[in-house]
Amino acid sequence: MIAAARRDLEEILGSGAVLSDPLALRLYGRDASMLEGSCELVAIPSNREQVVACVRIARRRGLAVVPRGAGTGLAGGSTPLPGSLVIVTTRLQRILEIRPEDRLAWVEPGVLNLDLKRRLAPLGLTFAPDPASEASSTIGGNVATNAGGPHCLAYGVTANHIFAVELVLADGTVQSFGGEGPEAGGYDLRGVIIGSEGTVGVITAVCVRLTALPEAVQVLMLGFATVDDAAGVVSEVIAAGLTPAAIELMDRAIVRVVEDFAHAGYPVDAEAVVLIELDGLQGGVDRQRQAVEQIARSHGATVIQAASDPAHRARLWKGRKSAHGAITRIAPDFLQYDVVVPRTRLVEALAAVRVVARDEGLIIAHIVHAGDGNLHPLIMYDRRSPGALEHVLAAGERIVRACLEMGGSISGEHGIGLEKRDFMPLMFSAADLDLNDDVRAAFDPVRTMNPGKILSDVGRSHGPAAGHAAGAAPDEAGSWRR
Amino acid sequence: METLTPGSAAELVDLLRAASADGRRLLPVGGRTHLDRGNPTVVDAEVSVGRLSRVLSYDPAELVATVEAGMTCGELDAILAEHDQEWPVDADPAATIGGVVASGASSARRLRVGPVRDWILGIELATGEGRLIRGGAHTIKNVSGYDLPRLMVGSLGTLGVLTSLDLRLRPRPLARRTVIASGTVRQAAAVVAAVPLACGVLATPDSIEVRLEGWPEDVEVESRAVARLLGGTFVLDDVAFPSRQPWLDVAVTVEAAVVPSALVELTRLVSAPWGVLAGVGILWAGIASAGRPLDELRAAVSAFGGVAPVICGPGGLGQGGPRRGSGAWAIQERIKAAFDPVGIMAPGRFWDGS
Ligand SMILES: Cc1cc2nc3c(=O)[nH]c(=O)nc-3n(C[C@H](O)[C@H](O)[C@H](O)COP(=O)(O)OP(=O)(O)OC[C@H]3O[C@@H](n4cnc5c(N)ncnc54)[C@H](O)[C@@H]3O)c2cc1C
Numbered sequence: 001m002i003a004a005a006r007r008d009l010e011e012i013l014g015s016g017a018v019l020s021d022p023l024a025l026r027l028y029g030r031d032a033s034m035l036e037g038s039c040e041l042v043a044i045p046s047n048r049e050q051v052v053a054c055v056r057i058a059r060r061r062g063l064a065v066v067p068r069g070a071g072t073g074l075a076g077g078s079t080p081l082p083g084s085l086v087i088v089t090t091r092l093q094r095i096l097e098i099r100p101e102d103r104l105a106w107v108e109p110g111v112l113n114l115d116l117k118r119r120l121a122p123l124g125l126t127f128a129p130d131p132a133s134e135a136s137s138t139i140g141g142n143v144a145t146n147a148g149g150p151h152c153l154a155y156g157v158t159a160n161h162i163f164a165v166e167l168v169l170a171d172g173t174v175q176s177f178g179g180e181g182p183e184a185g186g187y188d189l190r191g192v193i194i195g196s197e198g199t200v201g202v203i204t205a206v207c208v209r210l211t212a213l214p215e216a217v218q219v220l221m222l223g224f225a226t227v228d229d230a231a232g233v234v235s236e237v238i239a240a241g242l243t244p245a246a247i248e249l250m251d252r253a254i255v256r257v258v259e260d261f262a263h264a265g266y267p268v269d270a271e272a273v274v275l276i277e278l279d280g281l282q283g284g285v286d287r288q289r290q291a292v293e294q295i296a297r298s299h300g301a302t303v304i305q306a307a308s309d310p311a312h313r314a315r316l317w318k319g320r321k322s323a324h325g326a327i328t329r330i331a332p333d334f335l336q337y338d339v340v341v342p343r344t345r346l347v348e349a350l351a352a353v354r355v356v357a358r359d360e361g362l363i364i365a366h367i368v369h370a371g372d373g374n375l376h377p378l379i380m381y382d383r384r385s386p387g388a389l390e391h392v393l394a395a396g397e398r399i400v401r402a403c404l405e406m407g408g409s410i411s412g413e414h415g416i417g418l419e420k421r422d423f424m425p426l427m428f429s430a431a432d433l434d435l436n437d438d439v440r441a442a443f444d445p446v447r448t449m450n451p452g453k454i455l456s457d458v459g460r461s462h463g464p465a466a467g468h469a470a471g472a473a474p475d476e477a478g479s480w481r482r
Numbered sequence: 483m484e485t486l487t488p489g490s491a492a493e494l495v496d497l498l499r500a501a502s503a504d505g506r507r508l509l510p511v512g513g514r515t516h517l518d519r520g521n522p523t524v525v526d527a528e529v530s531v532g533r534l535s536r537v538l539s540y541d542p543a544e545l546v547a548t549v550e551a552g553m554t555c556g557e558l559d560a561i562l563a564e565h566d567q568e569w570p571v572d573a574d575p576a577a578t579i580g581g582v583v584a585s586g587a588s589s590a591r592r593l594r595v596g597p598v599r600d601w602i603l604g605i606e607l608a609t610g611e612g613r614l615i616r617g618g619a620h621t622i623k624n625v626s627g628y629d630l631p632r633l634m635v636g637s638l639g640t641l642g643v644l645t646s647l648d649l650r651l652r653p654r655p656l657a658r659r660t661v662i663a664s665g666t667v668r669q670a671a672a673v674v675a676a677v678p679l680a681c682g683v684l685a686t687p688d689s690i691e692v693r694l695e696g697w698p699e700d701v702e703v704e705s706r707a708v709a710r711l712l713g714g715t716f717v718l719d720d721v722a723f724p725s726r727q728p729w730l731d732v733a734v735t736v737e738a739a740v741v742p743s744a745l746v747e748l749t750r751l752v753s754a755p756w757g758v759l760a761g762v763g764i765l766w767a768g769i770a771s772a773g774r775p776l777d778e779l780r781a782a783v784s785a786f787g788g789v790a791p792v793i794c795g796p797g798g799l800g801q802g803g804p805r806r807g808s809g810a811w812a813i814q815e816r817i818k819a820a821f822d823p824v825g826i827m828a829p830g831r832f833w834d835g836s
Contacts, residue, residue: 102741146625160600175810181763181788183739185802185833187814191632195625212678239543241653283699340621344544372623412623432615436627438820442813
């Protein structure tokens with residue numbers, strides 16, 4: 001069956017675009033999360049018609065489909081489960097049109113976020129979502145995960161910037177959702193598709209909304225003697241009615257490694273550093289800068305410094321955005337967690353994580369999209385040391401539970417995928433989950449699109465995923481990389 | 483017609499279960515301010531959430547409020563104003579929050595504040611079948627499960643009855659100014675491109691109204707920028723935007739949504755009163771009747787790929803949404819069936835009469 005599927009695929013895509021050797025299968029057997037799975041075949045189509053063909057072949061040959069962009073996902077969304085064909089959309093990489101007068105652009109899903117931004121900048125425009133992975137993640141992946149980023153505080157997440165999405169459904173038909181205008185008819189199914197993590201179809205084109213670049217930008221760097229002081233400032237800035245474009249918090253462990261890497265002049269002896277970006281017109285930026293500085297002083301900031309020029313500003317952001325990469329210098333392995341609390345409860349949330357770290361004997365460092373209450377605890381460990389992973393997973397679950405108790409959410413931007421799937425019942429009732437499953441089944445009644453992601457397939461009434469035909473257990477969840 | 487007024491979500495659920503069992507058709511109503519949106523529906527009773535009108539939680543420092551669906555926009559606005567905050571949707575003060583969301587009505591300031599769907603974080607809904615479900619979260623950011631809150635926007639009461647909503651709020655801008663000048667639709671588009679602070683640029687047959695909001699010093703600077711672009715201007719502080727909406731005083735008001743670049747040509751095809759939101763792609767047109775002029779306008783709008791529902795008066799939604807029989811249409815049908823399997827919720831009211 002798999003050999004037959006491979007022949008079918010090779011006929012359409014050519015042999016170079018179909019991978020089945022053990023090394024490739026292993027490579028595509030995971031994403032940037034700590035979860036490993038396995039797949040039978042990998043197809044790398046170059047256009048929509050080829051995607052359609054791949055989906056049809058998968059269906060005919062009883063394989064599940066796992067859509068994949070750049071594989072930078074952190075929740076196991078594109079980690080395949082046995083019995084699947086991975087469809088990689090990175091070769092659909094054309095910017096189809098840019099229409100400044102309508103503030104929109106049509107792009108293929110494989111276009112890298114930063115590449116689109118670079119094309120738009122000379123026009124004074126941008127695509128606002130700015131995940132830290134913007135240099136390597138695809139627009140298709142951003143849409144499928146509803147990606148966020150530092151500037152989502154002021155500009156909103158990916159969902160706020162999408163006019164229309166073209167999708168290849170599980171049955172191989174192509175459908176467009178939404179429109180180029182501000183409103184479209186029918187149910188707003190874009191909302192369901194954005195953040196669907198590949199479970200409703202393969203995205204083959206996206207119409208994105210463009211945003212004007214701000215006239216003036218200022219970045220303030222604040223240093224604090226305690227993490228709580230830093231978190232307190234963040235809450236107060238929001239409560240004071242200021243509207244920064246971004247507020248990011250890093251604790252000492254992170255600051256030290258990124259300073260080595262980015263040479264941005266971070267205060268390495270501070271317990272926490274907060275970056276606050278203000279943008280808009282010069283007058284408002286100046287006024288807000290004064291207000292922020294005053295709040296920072298009253299909370300005992302030890303460093304208050306404004307970026308001296310655009311290059312300095314870029315270095316400050318470079319440090320923040322390279323934090324994940326740089327952290328590997330101090331820990332062989334780390335699990336990057338993604339949870340949310342109400343932003344007024346940041347201090348409490350950070351304290352709760354400290355308790356978990358102490359109890360489990362782990363070092364946990366923090367990068368926080370602080371303005372949105374979106375925490376990214378980095379749980380460090382060494383996978384070779386026996387039992388370490390168990391402590392990490394226990395810590396993760398305890399952090400999730402603590403955030404939920406504060407009225408938070410189990411994921412702010414990385415998604416549910418496999419990693420958080422079994423936490424969904426902590427946040428939602430069985431009725432909620434059933435309805436979610438119905439919504440998913442409305443797109444894919446036979447469950448061939450990325451089965452087992454977001455929602456568990458066990459006990460669902462819509463029949464088993466096609467992937468199961470190829471031998472996967474009904475509730476396969478991948479395995480943690482050891 | 484009978485109006486049912488459940489006093490709690492639990493009562494509402496019982497009522498919906500019973501109605502689903504009996505095939506009793508229902509139309510959810512709020513402040514009755516947006517009922518003209520949607521195609522005609524024939525129902526056996528109305529369900530009002532007017533008794534569910536409390537604030538469930540509001541922490542100003544968090545900029546999030548959770549309110550019951552029957553709370554009116556006016557009441558909410560008054561509560562938020564005490565803390566210099568707003569839910570930037572700008573609907574009729576008598577409209578309910580649930581009704582505004584279900585009808586998908588957005589602010590005239592949406593150029594900068596965005597559509598209503600960007601201001602809802604979570605929902606609780608009693609589905610037509612009588613399942614009480616939650617979607618979204620109370621937090622600013624959240625990606626757990628499918629985005630059910632967005633699915634509610636513009637669903638016109640055909641999926642169920644909203645019982646409470648988590649709303650994202652924003653600080654009320656310190657300065658709010660409307661700059662009025664004369665000019666064309668094309669000039670209005672130029673203002674959008676050149677004046678980043680503008681949150682609304684409305685062109686009508688005889689004027690351009692530019693809404694500026696933000697820090698007072700910025701509003702000053704931008705007022706001068708508008709004056710440079712448009713010539714003789716006068717300024718009104720703290721007035722409603724738009725300052726006048728004559729298209730609402732005619733028998734039928736259409737709210738067309740198209741790409742912004744289509745507005746110039748569309749305004750040539752309609753007669754006064756009309757107004758367009760430059761940079762957004764909204765055209766409001768007042769027409770004398772729902773006959774030929776409406777059909778012609780709709781034909782022109784659909785040639786630009788847009789939609790042209792009536793928002794006041796008779797005429798319904800017109801063409802739009804997935805083509806009957808298409809895959810997207812089948813998805814829509816299955817979504818409807820998941821929420822309202824018996825089809826008791828506002829039958830006929832939705833796009834294409836479903
Ligand atoms: C260093 C680093 C920093 C990061 N920072 C952020 C951050 O700041 N904010 C944030 O939100 N995320 C962040 N991420 C996570 C990740 O980059 C995002 O989730 C990104 O949107 C994934 O894009 P991708 O192209 O890599 O998609 P993948 O990882 O390949 O896939 C992600 C999900 O999308 C689906 N998918 C991908 N392409 C398609 C398609 N064409 N059609 C249908 N479904 C598809 C997959 O099935 C999967 O479920 C970070 C990751 C790393 C490694």
